[in-house]
Amino acid sequence: MGLFRASLEDLEIEDEPSFRHVALYEDLKRVVSAMGQTFLVPPEGEWLGWDRAVLLNLLFWEPGTTDVLSSRCIDADVVMHVAWHELANRNLPACVEAHLLGESIASAFDLYLIGRLLGHSPSSTFLESQVVRMSEAASDEGLDEDAFQTLLTGVSKEPERAFELLRELLFDASRALLPAATPEQGLRALEAFDDHPYRPLLHHYEISSWVMRSRIDAAKSQWPADASKRALEVDEALRSTGDAVAWLERTWLR
Structure with missing residues (x-):
């Protein structure tokens, strides 16, 4: 299985309606959108084990580098987590x-x-x-x-x-x-x-x-x-x- 680069726009964001009343959500989402192809994902229709994705991120993640996802879906809270790391890296x-x-x-x-x-x-x-x-x-x-x-x-x-x-x-x-x-x-x-x-x-x-x-x-x-x-x-x-x-x-x- 290979890993492919993807932007936030290439992904399905899950649980997003739960955060509609959190004003910061849209601002943080824009931060991640501006990062471009910042994610590594498995091929369409395939799944990378969650524990394996976590392991790869723990071993290889650094500020400004790519996050590995287990599928072409991302939780809304993870979007915000990625944004805060990016903002820390910038500032x-x-x-x-x-x-x-x-x-x-x-x-x-x-x-x-x-x-x-x-x-x-x-x-x-x-x-x-x-x-x-x-x-x-x-x-x-x-x-x-x-x-x-x-x-x-x-x-x-x-x-x-x-x-x-x-x-x-x-x-x-x-x-x-x-x-x-x-x-x-x-x-x-x-x-x-x-x-x-x-x-x-x-x-x-x-x-x-x-x-x-x-x-x-x-x-x-x-x-x-x-x-x-x-x-x-x-x-x-x-x-x-x-x-x-x-x-x-x-x-x-x-």
Whole structure:
């Protein structure tokens, strides 16, 4: 089986009606449309195993490169995820901090979307799959079903705040793990976040892959000494503003 380049216009976008009330969706969709043939897809009518597509993306994806899809369909939430990575690539000089910041923004935006869809799009396939996976991750961390539902209620009431709290956790935890040289050091790094309200969701995300990719990139790349400055400035701006999603919209999308 070969893989063929495709643009967003060549693909069928699934679950799109669920996001019609999310104003940012169309803006983010335009970002991906402007990227051209940014996807690799199997031949028409064929299917690449989902796990295999994930493996290829984890091994070979880099900012500005192509995403591998399992078919000629793409979920609307994935369109937005791709857009945030592209926007980070456009706005941040390449460095470890930029990579981790882009990952944390794109991933935390999923929680923002859950907050926006709860009560609005109950039949969304994104909502169904993400909530189940998050519930499983939270359960593994000792959060019972009632506590998880309370967490979701808070996300639904304040999706912008939920986005920023999770973004900070993902960014800070992945940066804290970077210098850890032993399991004991890694555990101490993680334990520093045990009191964070979204700590039960931490292992829902692929932060191990982010950290490993960052270590590889740091070893093979020679970035300017001040390469991380812009990423850290954006991180601080997001922490200090009242609405991090609105800040990103104003600064990166307008």
